[in-house]
Amino acid sequence: MRKNWLLLILATxxxxxxxxxxxxxxxxxxxxxxxxxxxxGMSYGRKMAxxxxxxxxxxxxxxxxxxxxxxxxxxRNPYITYQLxxxxxxxxxxxxxxxxxxxxxxxSKKTYPLATYYAGLMLKQxxxxxxxxxxxxxxxxxxxxxxxRPVPRGTDLIDKNPDxxxxxxxxxxxxKRAKMEIEGCLMAITDMKSPQPVTIINAGxxxxxxxxxLSPYPLGDSALLFSTSGRNTGNARSNADVRYDVDEDxxxxxxxxxxxxxxxxxxxxWPMPFNDGGFNDPRQHTGNGCYSPGGDFFYFTRCSExxxxxxxxxIYMSEFSVVGWGTPVQVAGGxxxxxxxxxxxxxxxxGKKEILFFASNRKTQSRGGYDIWYSVIDPRNHSFRRPQNCxxxxxxxxxxxTPYYDSRVQKLYFASNGKKSFGGFDIYSxxxxxxxxxxxxxxGYPINTSADELYYIKDPVGKPDAYVVSNRIGSxxxxxxxxxxxxWRIQQEPRLVVIGKVLNKKTQxxxxxxxxxxxxxxxxxxxxNSEDGNFLFNMARGHSYVITxxxxxxxxxxxxxxxxxxxxxxxxxxxxxxxxxxxxxxxxSVSNIYYDYDKATLRPESVASLDSVVxxxxxxxxxxxxxxxxxxxxxxxxxxxxxxxxxxxxVLDYLEKNGVDRGRLTAKGFGQKNPAAPNxxxxxxxxxxxxxxxxxxxxxxxxxxxxRVLYNSAMPGTxxxxxxxxxxEDESTDDEPATPGTKKPADKDEDN
Numbered sequence: 001m002r003k004n005w006l007l008l009i010l011a012t013x014x015x016x017x018x019x020x021x022x023x024x025x026x027x028x029x030x031x032x033x034x035x036x037x038x039x040x041g042m043s044y045g046r047k048m049a050x051x052x053x054x055x056x057x058x059x060x061x062x063x064x065x066x067x068x069x070x071x072x073x074x075x076r077n078p079y080i081t082y083q084l085x086x087x088x089x090x091x092x093x094x095x096x097x098x099x100x101x102x103x104x105x106x107x108s109k110k111t112y113p114l115a116t117y118y119a120g121l122m123l124k125q126x127x128x129x130x131x132x133x134x135x136x137x138x139x140x141x142x143x144x145x146x147x148x149r150p151v152p153r154g155t156d157l158i159d160k161n162p163d164x165x166x167x168x169x170x171x172x173x174x175x176k177r178a179k180m181e182i183e184g185c186l187m188a189i190t191d192m193k194s195p196q197p198v199t200i201i202n203a204g205x206x207x208x209x210x211x212x213x214l215s216p217y218p219l220g221d222s223a224l225l226f227s228t229s230g231r232n233t234g235n236a237r238s239n240a241d242v243r244y245d246v247d248e249d250x251x252x253x254x255x256x257x258x259x260x261x262x263x264x265x266x267x268x269x270w271p272m273p274f275n276d277g278g279f280n281d282p283r284q285h286t287g288n289g290c291y292s293p294g295g296d297f298f299y300f301t302r303c304s305e306x307x308x309x310x311x312x313x314x315i316y317m318s319e320f321s322v323v324g325w326g327t328p329v330q331v332a333g334g335x336x337x338x339x340x341x342x343x344x345x346x347x348x349x350x351g352k353k354e355i356l357f358f359a360s361n362r363k364t365q366s367r368g369g370y371d372i373w374y375s376v377i378d379p380r381n382h383s384f385r386r387p388q389n390c391x392x393x394x395x396x397x398x399x400x401x402t403p404y405y406d407s408r409v410q411k412l413y414f415a416s417n418g419k420k421s422f423g424g425f426d427i428y429s430x431x432x433x434x435x436x437x438x439x440x441x442x443x444g445y446p447i448n449t450s451a452d453e454l455y456y457i458k459d460p461v462g463k464p465d466a467y468v469v470s471n472r473i474g475s476x477x478x479x480x481x482x483x484x485x486x487x488w489r490i491q492q493e494p495r496l497v498v499i500g501k502v503l504n505k506k507t508q509x510x511x512x513x514x515x516x517x518x519x520x521x522x523x524x525x526x527x528x529n530s531e532d533g534n535f536l537f538n539m540a541r542g543h544s545y546v547i548t549x550x551x552x553x554x555x556x557x558x559x560x561x562x563x564x565x566x567x568x569x570x571x572x573x574x575x576x577x578x579x580x581x582x583x584x585x586x587x588x589s590v591s592n593i594y595y596d597y598d599k600a601t602l603r604p605e606s607v608a609s610l611d612s613v614v615x616x617x618x619x620x621x622x623x624x625x626x627x628x629x630x631x632x633x634x635x636x637x638x639x640x641x642x643x644x645x646x647x648x649x650x651v652l653d654y655l656e657k658n659g660v661d662r663g664r665l666t667a668k669g670f671g672q673k674n675p676a677a678p679n680x681x682x683x684x685x686x687x688x689x690x691x692x693x694x695x696x697x698x699x700x701x702x703x704x705x706x707x708r709v710l711y712n713s714a715m716p717g718t719x720x721x722x723x724x725x726x727x728x729e730d731e732s733t734d735d736e737p738a739t740p741g742t743k744k745p746a747d748k749d750e751d752n
Contacts, residue, residue: 044073051083060087061479078108082115089122092452092471093480098122113143113166117178125423125482127450129185136178136185143171173397180420187442188422188450193526194538196444197493199568202474203467206268207258208486210478214253215288215344216467216487218459222260224467225274226487227287229253253285255300266465266489277318277325285311292347293354293407296320297382299331299345313343315358319382333384335375337362347377348405350433356384357403357412357434365389368397372414374434393437394430401425402455402469405433412437415454423450427468447490451482466490494570496539498561500577502530502549505557510534511581515550539575541566547577548619553703554581555620584623587699593651600646602654610651613698614658624702626666627651632690633672633679645669651696666701 042050051066064087071080085100101119104112120135166174207213209230217225229251255274261267273280279300280286288301296319303313314336316328336342340362347356354377361370372394373387394400396418404413412433415425419442426448430437442448443456447468455469468488471477475486498518502511510533518537519525521544528535530549539545541563549556559577566573590613594603602610617623629648631640648667656662672679677689 044070055083055087058090060090063087064091076107078104078112081107082112085115085118089118091479092125092482094122094125094482096480098126109142113139114174116142117174120178120181124181124185125450125452127188127423129189129450133182133185136182139178140175143175184420184422187420188445191422191442192445195446195540197495197538197540198447199491199493200446200468201266201489201491202476203266203487203489204268205476206270208476210476210484211251212253212485213487214469214485215455216457216469217289218457218467219257221459221461223257224260224268224487225255225257225289226271227253227289228256228271229285231256231271231273252282253287253303254280255286255289266491277328279316279318279325279328285313288344290346293349297347298325299347299356300328301343301345302328303341303343311341312338313341315342315345315356331356331384333375334386335384342373344402346403346405349407350405350410353377353434354379355405355434357390357405358387359401359403360387367392367395369399369418370401371395372400372403372412376434388435390433391435391437393440399425404455404457406458413443413456413458415452415456417452422448423452425452425454427453427456452485454485455487463492465492491568493541493568494566495572496541496563496566496575497573498537498539498545498547498575498577500535500547500559500579502533502535502551502579502581505580505582511549511551511554513551514581516547516579517550518545518547520545539563541568546619547579549579549581550620550622551581552622552705553584555584555616555623556581558615558619584700584703587628587697590696590698593696595647595650598643600643600650602650606654610654611658614655614660617655617660617664622704622707623700624664624666624704626668626699626701627655628697628699629667629669630674630676630693630695630697631672632693633675634690637671641669641671643669644671647696664707 047066048070051063051070054060054063054066064084067080067084067087071077071084074080081100082104085097085104088094088097088100098119101115101122104115105119109115116135116139120132120139123129123132123135202208203213203216203224207224207226209228211228211230213226213228213230215227219225231251231254256271257274258268258271261269274289277298279289279298281302283304285303286300287303288299290299291297292299298318298320300316301313302316303311305311315331317331318328319326330336331342331345335356335358340360342358342360342362344359345356346358347354349355356375356377358373358375359370360366360373362373366389372390374390375387376385377383378385389395390403390412394412394414396416398416398418400414400416400418402415405411406413410431410433412430413427414430415427417425419426419428421442422445427443428440429443430440432438447453447456449470449472451470451472453468453470453472456466457468458464458466466489468490469485470488471482471485472488473481475482475484477484500516502514502516503509504511512531512533514530514533516528516530516535516537517525518528526537528537537545537547539561543563545561545563547559547561557580559579561575561577590609592609593606595601595606617625627648629644629651631644633640635643645667646669648669652662652665652667655665672693675689675693676695677692678686679690679693680686681689
């Protein structure tokens with residue numbers, strides 16, 4: 001059974017029934033307090049029948065209310081829990097849906113074998129990719145054989161299956177789909193590491209409401225046409241229109257338009273009903289508007305709800321003449337039919353031909369669900385040839401919708417939930433058309449997210465900015481954070497790339513098998529598994545990056561790159577950097593670490609030197625060090641030992657305070673042991689030697705593979721496979737250095 005939530009999206013509708021935000025309370029008395037609640041006083045069985053009827057009718061928000069009442073009475077009933085999980089899935093409340101599917105699995109896994117699969121889907125649409133893959137793998141492990149197994153009433157796979165079991169072919173298809181969902185999770189994890197050079201912003205409250213906005217269509221560079229169910233068009237409906245007046249808060253989807261605010265980038269004025277041509281109909285949902293390339297025809301969709309709440313959509317067109325826009329008529333030539341929907345028209349030039357693209361759920365020649373179709377328009381009389389399916393490169397056995405064709409680059413853009421995706425519906429592009437396509441690929445993050453993305457359309461002029469419709473986090477929402485669609489603005493950014501190489505400091509040759517890390521000012525890290533010593537990263541505006549290398553047995557230098565001053569209007573840019581790797585030495589000294597006289601307190605002058613150590617340890621996370629502090633020979637050995645220990649500890653505290661893991665540091669004081677120079681020469685005091693002896697040194701005691709960056713999600717292979725490329729060695733440590741490190745003057749004003 002094709003679920004109504006999807007039909008509503010496809011028809012540019014989101015039925016927004018009045019809904020109490022606290023309706024999910026399990027307090028049964030709360031529901032009994034509703035004076036007009038038809039379930040008041042009902043028995044458990046009748047209330048169940050009422051809830052099931054709401055579910056069957058597609059009234060999922062209302063069904064949730066009553067299933068929650070039933071669950072309060074029968075908390076461990078797996079059927080009620082499954083129905084709730086379904087309702088939350090159809091209303092796109094991914095968090096609660098995943099929760100209840102997981103609960104069903106716990107209560108009755110064998111009876112509800114699909115619960116694990118749907119839990120994976122809901123986790124995927126939250127962006128919880130690792131958890132989602134675990135659920136999909138569990139589903140595959142539990143269903144190694146495609147035997148028939150019982151499943152609950154109300155799932156969307158067993159409508160025509162009277163014995164309520166999963167057909168082996170259906171289970172086989174679901175297992176294939178689960179594997180594709182795992183591939184989608186892996187793709188998302190990888191792609192989010194190298195986002196596309198775009199910024200996505202919400203079009204704002206003058207466009208979007210807490211209900212739903214769809215089908216954006218730019219009117220030149222200064223205005224936007226769109227459809228919404230969240231604003232009053234001023235079209236009053238007669239009380240006699242019972243068929244359409246479903247609920248006083250159920251507004252029809254209608255056209256609005258808004259102008260951009262002068263002087264503000266992608267900021268929109270208060271919208272107005274789009275009354276040009278009289279396309280809005282007070283009795284039907286209206287949306288999906290577009291003009292023909294010449295501007296003399298306007299195409300759009302009208303959708304009606306029948307007595308059974310089944311929605312049928314048809315494509316209309318209106319012709320402009322000297323007297324204005326003509327009366328809209330249904331597009332002929334087989335584009336529309338009586339038993340299926342045709343919607344989402346887009347008219348564009350493909351070569352020399354004018355083509356009508358649209359989405360339809362017709363059965364004949366369909367690959368399944370909604371497919372994208374096209375019809376060639378005859379220029380002689382503006383008639384439409386018999387529609388043709390766009391083919392298997394575009395269409396899947398699931399739903400492929402919202403076609404938009406850019407004649408400037410000869411590309412088709414569309415949304416699909418039947419291909420490898422980040423979440424549900426993703427935006428894809430394909431070269432060619434109208435019947436043959438190549439290079440079909442996912443548009444990537446952040447155009448696509450774990451939520452649903454629909455209606456991608458570019459600006460007609462200027463920089464290739466665009467619009468997309470999405471229910472991603474950040475949308476204005478009435479029911480839950482991802483319930484409702486908003487229009488989002490895609491701002492094209494300059495492509496900023498850093499290209500570099502990793503060199504062995506001694507040989508000046510490329511250092512292969514190095515994991516290169518790029519960390520921004522927020523601590524977010526991208527990695528690149530460099531097989532040959534070369535690497536490349538994409539960068540974004542407004543960031544400061546530090547780039548280092550990670551290779552067993554080596555320490556790395558750092559390169560800093562900033563994009564803070566780059567503007568969106570700036571051209572693309574490429575930065576070249578070089579990272580040097582040096583073999584690990586046993587110890588090193590840092591000059592200019594000063595203390596107050598006879599104290600362990602660090603002086604302000606020490607900050608710069610210690611910050612260099614912080615950078616070194618941050619850039620080389622596998623390195624573990626011991627901090628050695630020494631004094632000269634003045635004072636008793638016992639006193640000097642204690643003083644040096646406190647000084648070593650003060651250095652450790654500073655490093656830890658500045659982000660170095662405490663577990664990588666050990667503080668040791670050696671007092672006047674291991675002098676770097678004589679404290680006295682020929683029985684006379686030697687001030688220069690004492691200065692050299694009052695020192696702090698760092699000894700590298702381990703290069704721990706457990707702290708090394710071993711896995712690069714941007715490269716092929718599992719973590720185990722990538723880890724094999726790195727040789728793991730253990731290093732032994734001594735309790736005390738055999739010889740001092742390089743000597744640098746310490747605090748020259750101190751006597752002890």
